[in-house]
Amino acid sequence: MMTKRKIDKARGERIRYVRSEILKIGSQEQFAKLLSQHGPAVTRGAVGNWETGKEVGIENLSRICKLAKVDLNWLAYNRGNPDAPIISSFDPDSLEEEQPEVGYSREHWQGSQEGAIPEIDGKLGAGQGQLGEVINLPVGNNAISGHAVKAEWILPIEYLRNEAKASPSRTIVMEVVGDSMSPTYLPGDRVLVDLSQDTMTSDTVYAISDGETEPQIKRLQRVPFSAPAEVIIISDNENLQDFTVELDRLKILGRICGVISRR
Structure with missing residues (x-):
């Protein structure tokens, strides 16, 4: 039996906010290229999936936080302050x-x-x-x-x-x-x-x-x-x-x- 993947729309909105408002990156393709420069390759499709709330690994979330200098706890779970590095x-x-x-x-x-x-x-x-x-x-x-x-x-x-x-x-x-x-x-x-x-x-x-x-x-x-x-x-x-x-x-x-x- 197949299990339905969990969708977290709020997390997807936070990822989109980081890309467009904090990093000032206009397109998902540019964002994917930037992430790929700092680790394993990321596709535009993957970024699109993340921004709709589909699953995203903690390694990619950590990479986004490192580039944007935001709190991982906030990006992943909406807890804490987005501006609090540690x-x-x-x-x-x-x-x-x-x-x-x-x-x-x-x-x-x-x-x-x-x-x-x-x-x-x-x-x-x-x-x-x-x-x-x-x-x-x-x-x-x-x-x-x-x-x-x-x-x-x-x-x-x-x-x-x-x-x-x-x-x-x-x-x-x-x-x-x-x-x-x-x-x-x-x-x-x-x-x-x-x-x-x-x-x-x-x-x-x-x-x-x-x-x-x-x-x-x-x-x-x-x-x-x-x-x-x-x-x-x-x-x-x-x-x-x-x-x-x-x-x-x-x-x-x-x-x-x-x-x-x-x-």
Whole structure:
């Protein structure tokens, strides 16, 4: 017995809206050619079927979202904000965990132009941090959880590589809240966090977490000759006390490579 294919006219209208209003592409044929430049070939007929509400694979939906910079959750299911791009917050391979540990990565985000660095909806606490808005999105047969992107900062690639010593493709921007790192980092400052530098290689400032609470910005100093290895977690605010923990208990999200400040 043959089953009738499901028609989702509302989804088809959203795909047509993305093509004609967001990407400003007048014909389905042009849209098919554009999609074919970024993956497997797509025909004009396939685009026509999608826009009438016929089945469309998640890979093609993801490709459309990547080109148009719209939220996959909105395009596929009409949930969330069409303008909310995301940064993936954990590895899909870890989905056996009911509540996976929150981490940070950038594999599901691309900027509008070269040198764009995303500022995520999360704040590094110089005191107490904030995780911010997290969006659940389908990817293939799995799902990922991602931090919404609040803004893009355009920084020269050569500055990031040569001056900040940061990876342009792995760096994010986060806002600082609290005053425990004053006067070095003040509330409202934005810092560049290089997610590729997630191990302690030198005594400097990192974005850290204990795996249970919100992310923090702190200065780390290794304790010489300690076994197991220990680090001193330092607040630049002289009114606050430093404390020591075993390095293995600390989750390093990335190294702080720069600061954007009104000063």
